[in-house]
Amino acid sequence: MALLFALVIDPATSDDPRSDFADTFRVIDPSAPALSVGELSTQRGDGIFESIGVVDGHAQETQAHLERLAHSARICDLAAPHLEQWRQAVDAAAQHAPRHGEGVIKLILSRGVEHGPAPTAWVTVAAAADNTAVREHGIRVVTLDRGYGIDTPAKAPWLLLGAKTLSYAVNMAAIREAKRRGADDAVFVTSDGFVLEAPTASLILRIDGRFVTPAPNGGILHGTTQLSLFAHLEEEGHDTGYATLPTSALTDADAAWLVSSVRLAAPITAIDGSVMPVDAELTASFNRYLLSPRD
Template identity: 80%
Template sequence: MTWRFALVLEPAASDDLRDDFAPTFREIDPAAPALSVGELSTQRGDGIFESIGVVNGHAQEVVPHLERLAHSASLCDLPAPNLAQWRQAVAAAAAHCPPEGEGVIKLILSRGVEHGPAPTAWVTAAQAPDNSVPRERGVRVVTLDRGYAIDTPARAPWLLLGAKTLSYAVNMAAIREAKRRGADDAVFVTSDGFVLEAPTASLVLRVGGRFVTPAPNAGILHGTTQLSLFAHLEELGLETAYETIPVSALTEADAAWLLSSVRLAAPISAIDGAELAVDRALTASFNEYLLSPRD
């Protein structure tokens, strides 16, 4: 990934109603050191983030991403982000993304320097990796036990299972394990046999003409791309649903996809070694929609 731009924010109070937040931004060299050695984002992964896809210079689904950033901040007891300030920061970053093709903007809000007075916040822009192969050919996945039951998030909210935190070591380890097993990606499942999500993506199944995703009440991060695709499908008169899905339903699905803001819709071609049909025409239509300008 080629980094093109970075800026640091002085986080504004959520009730700051100014029109111009440019004085709170400081552009920095994306290749130069920028964080203190006492920064809790690097010491403990104590912070949250969002990744926003950019298509031909247009940042996609900005409002849903900012709303999810605010939701994660609330779950993590971080100061509520000023969404107008962050929206202006996204616009500044989008101006440095490729004018043609795809990019990615990352928003990071950390608890800050250890014993410090304020959180740390920054935004980066980069050229997105080439995702044409997984979009066209699909991905092979394996199921991996997430290590908790489906009711754990309700019983233990301090685990922050519904927040998009910087603590992604488990997610990255899951992808490495999937590759050790000869797959491209993983799908997390609960210890009592229900489907969750992928380490960096939402899961959507097509079952008998219906499009289904795991209900986001089991610590699942509610995907902005999945929400947008479901709205699109509903406009087309197709049925969508959120359900508690047993692991056995995976290989019984007519088709399945992983959805994320940058990779977009990647069809699943195999689950735990069992081949799954890939609907190339439908996948192409999904990605055509997801690559169109979306606010």
């Protein structure tokens, strides 16, 4: 996706009392070099990010993304982001998103430059890829072992599980492996047999009429789109919940989706080669909701 706009943020401390942070933003040429060679985001993937979907110029679920950015910062021992400053940066960036159609705003907070300024932060805007086909026709997934047990996050917090870090090499490798196996995406499972999440999306299953998603205590990212969709489902009278789900839950489900901020709701048509039923009408209603303005 070609960048349409970029700005650098001079990060404020979390207790800065100002109400206007416009003078802390610097617009840069999105096609020009901007980072120092000592930047730890590129040297070590030492930073965090968020991707905010934009529909017709409206940034979706901004507050939830900012709260998750702060959550990731706490896990990674980064300076707490000033959420009002970042909100104003999102608002400034949204002015340069496509007025019609979909886009994506990315927020990046890095530990900074080795032996230099720290932290560093920037925001970018791009047009989103066309996800119409996967929303309508679905995706095939394979399960891939994430390489740890369900209790590992509690025992090894230094693994930063549950933070949205810039270290996404494993996630991208998993998607490549899924495609080598003839699928479109992957669902991670633990080595001791529990369901986690997809490399870039949350998993939702419908089992016996109830919508469930893996509990975030397994070191998975708490999805903003999943949270919003659950709130919508509850308003519609549906039962939702979180659970520590064994891998057998995948075959117990009568419908399944991967949901994320940009792709939105993609129905799963097959898991490890086994065909899954697709509720096309419900999926369409999910995406109508997710394409509506959401704050």
